[in-house]
Amino acid sequence: MGINIEKVRNDTPGVGKVIHLNNAGASLATNQVVNAIAQYMNEELLYGGYETMTKNAESLNTFYVKTAEWINAYPYEIAFTDSATTAWQRAFFSIPWKNGDEIITCVAEYASNYISYLRLKKWFNIKIIVAQDNEFGEVSTLSIEKLITSKTKLIAITHMPTLSGLVNPVEEIGKIAKLHEVFYMVDACQSVGQYPLDVEKIQCDFLSGTGRKFMRGPRGTGFLYVNKDIIQQLDPLSVDLFSAHWMDNETYKMRKDAIRFEQFESNLSLKMGLTAAIDYQLELGMENIWKRVTTLGDYLRNKLKEVDQVKVIDTGRVKSGIVCMEINNHDVFRLMDIMVVKGINVSAASVYNSRLFMEKYNHTEALRASVHYYNTEKEIDVFVEELGKLINR
Ligand SMILES: Cc1ncc(COP(=O)(O)O)c(C=O)c1O
Structure with missing residues (x-):
């Protein structure tokens, strides 16, 4: 049996306040x-x-x-x-x-x-x-x-x-x-x-x-x-x-x-x-959680393909719910701050977090949106739409 999304969201009061895509930072806790x-x-x-x-x-x-x-x-x-x-x-x-x-x-x-x-x-x-x-x-x-x-x-x-x-x-x-x-x-x-x-x-x-x-x-x-x-x-x-x-x-x-x-x-x-x-x-069962996280991760990765200036910086064949992107001509730390004001929690990171990886693949900084099972496709749509508006206006 899969995850009852309505129930897990009911147990997570934060979802009524923010779109939380910073689960790799700290997830929203349950009641x-x-x-x-x-x-x-x-x-x-x-x-x-x-x-x-x-x-x-x-x-x-x-x-x-x-x-x-x-x-x-x-x-x-x-x-x-x-x-x-x-x-x-x-x-x-x-x-x-x-x-x-x-x-x-x-x-x-x-x-x-x-x-x-x-x-x-x-x-x-x-x-x-x-x-x-x-x-x-x-x-x-x-x-x-x-x-x-x-x-x-x-x-x-x-x-x-x-x-x-x-x-x-x-x-x-x-x-x-x-x-x-x-x-x-x-x-x-x-x-x-x-x-x-x-x-x-x-x-x-x-x-x-x-x-x-x-x-x-x-x-x-x-x-x-x-x-x-x-x-x-x-x-x-x-x-x-x-x-x-x-x-x-x-x-x-x-x-x-x-x-x-x-x-x-x-x-x-x-x-x-x-x-x-x-x-x-x-x-909930870890298999169910992993399935839902990867489904949402793939959904987000696909949606981001529609946004100009955004390049997802994944490596590896299997992909987790952590979706990092480079954004041409934009300061990702500033984008993160603007997103927070809009009620969308994402994070930003630089070479200091993972120097060998960033240098090897020629990245300097990245915006990170990380999904968890309690997120929804609708939340991802809103994030991608807002990001598109912000960087391509
Ligand atoms: C891969 C990895 N290892 C270790 C840590 C450190 O975790 P903590 O802040 O709980 O010490 C982090 C934190 O982001 C991480 O991403």
């Missing part, structure tokens, strides 16, 4: 998410933060159970974080790095991840190697395979980039990583909530996601998956009395589960909100 947060906050207000945590221990734990169900992992392989970047960095800096190690990444790599490679390079004599794209603009599995040496420590791939509808072949890469026994990290920030993820099929060691984008959770949330078989080899930079136990004057013991990547203090109301968001999407 269910906001109610879960408000209810928890209200209990904290009335009964105290620690006491509310104790009383709700079981409900708070469902975050791990649901996230695990969602990506086909075990609950003890999941950590709650405040963003995808926090999740990604906690994993990345926990790897036992040494001089000479090599990292293989991709053209579509997200800026913050690449900056972490550069930071690591200040501390260790490591090599950052960027695999080539294939003729479709996806990272080439052949190129990755050729680049692997005895020094390769990590393959780190952005599944769906922030700019362009590209879907990188993470499952194929997983097979290579497994074969060569190197750590494999997937940035699923833009794919989680949009695409049915299965860590067993991807065969990754780490996967990071954010709450506010296609998951439709609150801002300030994210999660990390770490494969159970490697957790105990990893040494996160930030450790506290939650991720480890203080045993005696000389020793502490790290937790054996993915809580080793968490710290005691976090916003538990937001954790409840994110759990509600996951629940909501589990009920």
